[in-house]
Amino acid sequence: MARKGSTAIRTSSELEQYRDKVKKQSKSITKRVYVCVGTGCAARGSRVLYDLFVKAAKESKADVKIEAKCVGCHGFCERGPIVVVDPGLVLYQRVEEPDVAEIFRETVLNERIIERLLYEDAVTQKRVKTAEEISFYKAQERIVLAGNGVLDPTNIDDYIVHGGYGALIKAITTMQPEQVIGEIEKSQLRGRGGGGFVTARKWKSCRNAEGTPKYVICNGDEGDPGAFMDRSIMEGNPHCVLEGMMIGAYAIGSTQGYIYVRNEYPLAVEHLTKAINQAKNMGLLGSGILGTDFSFDIRINRGGGAFICGESTALMASLEGRTGEPRAKYVHTVESGLREKPTNLNNVETWANVPAIIDRGGDWFASIGTEKSKGTKVFSLVGKVVNTGLVEVPMGMTLRQIVEDIGGGVKDGREFKAVQTGGPSGGCIPAEHLDTPVDFDELTKLGSMMGSGGMIVMDEDTCMVNVAKYFVGFLKDESCGKCTPCREGLAQMLHILDRISQGEGELVDLRKLEELGELLAATALCALGKTAANPVLSTLRYFQTEYEEHIKNRRCPAKVCRGLFRYDIDPEACKGCGICAKHCPENAITGEKKKPYVIDQKKCTLCGTCFDKCPFTAVLKV
Amino acid sequence: MEQETKFVQEIVERYDGDAGMLIPMMQDIQVEYGYLSAEQLRRLAKQLDVPLMRVYGVATFYSSFRLAPKGQHEVTLCMGTVCYLKGAGRISEVICDEFQVEPGGTTADRLFSFQPVNCVGACALAPVMIVDGKYYDGVTPASAIDILHSLPSEEETVEEAESYGKDK
Numbered sequence: 001m002a003r004k005g006s007t008a009i010r011t012s013s014e015l016e017q018y019r020d021k022v023k024k025q026s027k028s029i030t031k032r033v034y035v036c037v038g039t040g041c042a043a044r045g046s047r048v049l050y051d052l053f054v055k056a057a058k059e060s061k062a063d064v065k066i067e068a069k070c071v072g073c074h075g076f077c078e079r080g081p082i083v084v085v086d087p088g089l090v091l092y093q094r095v096e097e098p099d100v101a102e103i104f105r106e107t108v109l110n111e112r113i114i115e116r117l118l119y120e121d122a123v124t125q126k127r128v129k130t131a132e133e134i135s136f137y138k139a140q141e142r143i144v145l146a147g148n149g150v151l152d153p154t155n156i157d158d159y160i161v162h163g164g165y166g167a168l169i170k171a172i173t174t175m176q177p178e179q180v181i182g183e184i185e186k187s188q189l190r191g192r193g194g195g196g197f198v199t200a201r202k203w204k205s206c207r208n209a210e211g212t213p214k215y216v217i218c219n220g221d222e223g224d225p226g227a228f229m230d231r232s233i234m235e236g237n238p239h240c241v242l243e244g245m246m247i248g249a250y251a252i253g254s255t256q257g258y259i260y261v262r263n264e265y266p267l268a269v270e271h272l273t274k275a276i277n278q279a280k281n282m283g284l285l286g287s288g289i290l291g292t293d294f295s296f297d298i299r300i301n302r303g304g305g306a307f308i309c310g311e312s313t314a315l316m317a318s319l320e321g322r323t324g325e326p327r328a329k330y331v332h333t334v335e336s337g338l339r340e341k342p343t344n345l346n347n348v349e350t351w352a353n354v355p356a357i358i359d360r361g362g363d364w365f366a367s368i369g370t371e372k373s374k375g376t377k378v379f380s381l382v383g384k385v386v387n388t389g390l391v392e393v394p395m396g397m398t399l400r401q402i403v404e405d406i407g408g409g410v411k412d413g414r415e416f417k418a419v420q421t422g423g424p425s426g427g428c429i430p431a432e433h434l435d436t437p438v439d440f441d442e443l444t445k446l447g448s449m450m451g452s453g454g455m456i457v458m459d460e461d462t463c464m465v466n467v468a469k470y471f472v473g474f475l476k477d478e479s480c481g482k483c484t485p486c487r488e489g490l491a492q493m494l495h496i497l498d499r500i501s502q503g504e505g506e507l508v509d510l511r512k513l514e515e516l517g518e519l520l521a522a523t524a525l526c527a528l529g530k531t532a533a534n535p536v537l538s539t540l541r542y543f544q545t546e547y548e549e550h551i552k553n554r555r556c557p558a559k560v561c562r563g564l565f566r567y568d569i570d571p572e573a574c575k576g577c578g579i580c581a582k583h584c585p586e587n588a589i590t591g592e593k594k595k596p597y598v599i600d601q602k603k604c605t606l607c608g609t610c611f612d613k614c615p616f617t618a619v620l621k622v
Numbered sequence: 623m624e625q626e627t628k629f630v631q632e633i634v635e636r637y638d639g640d641a642g643m644l645i646p647m648m649q650d651i652q653v654e655y656g657y658l659s660a661e662q663l664r665r666l667a668k669q670l671d672v673p674l675m676r677v678y679g680v681a682t683f684y685s686s687f688r689l690a691p692k693g694q695h696e697v698t699l700c701m702g703t704v705c706y707l708k709g710a711g712r713i714s715e716v717i718c719d720e721f722q723v724e725p726g727g728t729t730a731d732r733l734f735s736f737q738p739v740n741c742v743g744a745c746a747l748a749p750v751m752i753v754d755g756k757y758y759d760g761v762t763p764a765s766a767i768d769i770l771h772s773l774p775s776e777e778e779t780v781e782e783a784e785s786y787g788k789d790k
Binding site: 039040042043044077078080222223224225226227228231263264265301302303304305306307318319320321322323324339380382383384388389420454456458462467470471474478480608612613 | 640642645646676679680683684686687701703706707712739742743745746747757762
């Protein structure tokens with residue numbers, strides 16, 4: 001823990017001295033247990049594991065220094081809680097409370113491996129010892145997530161030991177603001193929040209804009225369902241975000257920063273608040289930072305639970321205490337943003353890239369990735385995939401490599417159907433385009449987009465009409481209602497999709513959907529409305545036959561849309577227990593004990609209770 | 623009543639009476655009282671000297687604000703894409719049916735408030751339900767109902783505490 005109000009650091013050499021001091025202290029510790037306390041692992045009880053390890057380390061009579069550390073998300077949420085023991089960096093997965101004593105005794109004290117807690121490779125069936133050997137991690141390249149799983153996010157000393165705030169020193173003591181922007185320009189960094197706008201250009205415009213004060217904002221209102229990259233960065237390495245903002249503020253000439261965090265992310269708020277207080281206590285935030293005349297402060301604002309506030313002008317309206325309604329951007333926010341002052345807004349992941357770029361140079365960053373998309377991108381790889389979690393890969397890796405090599409392919413041996421990228425504004429990409437390299441421009445060509453980095457794998461049991469309906473329903477609820485095309489258009493689209501999924505659609509509906517989609521793209525006020533039709537248009541583009549099947553044959557091929565398939569009992573699998581008949585609200589199931597039961601299709605209302613209740617999975621969807 | 627007026631005043635002072643900090647102020651009031659009553663919104667508008675309409679607009683625009691008292695327990699169901707694909711929609715239906723509650727509403731006996739939310743970002747655990755801050759992973763319609771049926775009501779909690787006291 002950072003000592004409260006301890007070392008006030010006034011110059012850059014003092015920070016270096018301080019770094020040496022904490023490094024020395026850290027070196028005396030020879031054994032470490034890293035316990036992931038990210039939301040995924042914590043939900044499975046890793047906080048308790050951490051407390052137990054701390055207790056064990058304290059009570060240990062061994063004559064070596066042992067430290068139990070809570071660390072941010074490793075990304076491998078599927079196998080949580082994750083515990084790593086050093087030396088050896090032995091990775092244990094699915095650790096439970098009773099395992100703690102054994103891990104401490106065997107691995108921490110005696111460096112013996114506990115086989116059963118190791119990860120078993122799905123393909124080779126071999127148990128592997130370290131993260132590097134796991135295919136999920138092997139193909140990744142971590143810049144933004146480098147500190148996750150290593151750093152204690154609640155301890156500024158730990159960040160400093162690992163070189164933290166070195167980039168800040170470099171920027172504010174050896175570089176002019178223009179040089180900092182030049183370095184970012186060289187890196188060709190593009191915004192990670194969705195639009196992919198060139199970061200350096202934004203910074204430059206804001207620096208050159210007239211008016212003071214200037215503001216910088218970190219957009220942590222990660223609203224895309226199925227995406228949690230920014231949450232993990234804010235939770236797992238908050239100082240990295242702060243350092244990025246400080247460097248940006250120096251380059252732009254800003255004195256006040258804001259971090260707008262989603263209301264659903266309490267742990268991120270907690271860790272960021274701690275980090276800001278620690279940085280203030282050390283004098284890294286405040287006036288006259290490191291003996292220069294650069295002054296900067298950061299405040300956290302919690303969102304109110306509105307998806308639209310991820311849009312920059314809506315976010316700024318929210319920061320002003322108003323309803324989060326976007327405005328037309330004839331005048332850019334870099335000229336007139338928050339309180340009508342020049343404002344530079346970047347996404348969490350964009351800010352988190354900045355320290356590494358200043359530290360290692362723009363050329364290094366630009367050497368990674370594709371021609372127009374540089375660096376790495378963090379994706380949350382989720383859905384019907386074997387290895388769910390956070391992955392950071394160089395731009396240009398193909399979708400197939402991400403889904404199959406890192407993700408381990410589709411779960412339960414089902415067939416791959418599509419991967420959805422870009423959140424509610426993105427689209428569904430089918431199997432034939434899996435070899436597309438992932439970057440900003442390639443995904444847009446396919447009718448989807450990079451978005452903030454959600455990547456949702458869908459299998460053959462996923463109905464694409466239902467997916468489109470889900471996203472349109474989501475956006476209809478989240479539309480702020482300011483402009484008519486978005487407010488009314490989405491409601492109409494949802495109405496049509498509803499009818500199709502109930503088997504009441506007509507073929508002409510498909511053309512209506514396309515027309516509404518084009519209307520939205522051309523006339524809606526903000527990006528939410530302009531891109532809202534993407535999930536519909538992309539599924540129409542690649543899965544039109546599935547829509548037609550719903551309309552012409554009143555059948556849902558994936559057997560998801562209720563009413564467009566029926567339930568039947570498999571006489572082979574039915575054990576005649578009678579549970580289905582007992583629970584059927586319509587008394588539509590009859591039969592004798594120990595003999596196969598039968599559903600009376602005339603009486604059946606397709607409620608699905610029998611399907612949910614059957615202990616032998618003998619009720620089938622046909 | 624006077625106490626509540628004082629509390630609102632304190633909150634306003636906490637943010638130097640800056641009307642731009644309306645949302646954090648309302649969040650603080652909600653943390654204290656569990657919801658925003660009409661009376662408090664009126665007080666806040668008066669203290670800040672902004673139209674009540676603006677305060678009410680903000681209160682109804684953002685989904686995290688409540689205008690009615692919440693139940694004893696807080697039940698959050700994730701409706702993110704992954705949870706939805708894995709059946710969260712059905713879970714929501716079943717809960718609403720079984721407990722006669724609307725999404726965003728509270729059961730008639732005030733046992734729990736039911737809030738489906740966009741995404742809690744714990745996709746590896748899908749479908750996820752959060753009850754009073756505790757995460758349940760891989761929830762099914764049946765397990766969700768079981769979890770909610772086993773929630774202790776206030777009387778039970780009091781009784782338990784009393785009997786616990788007697789044993790001592």
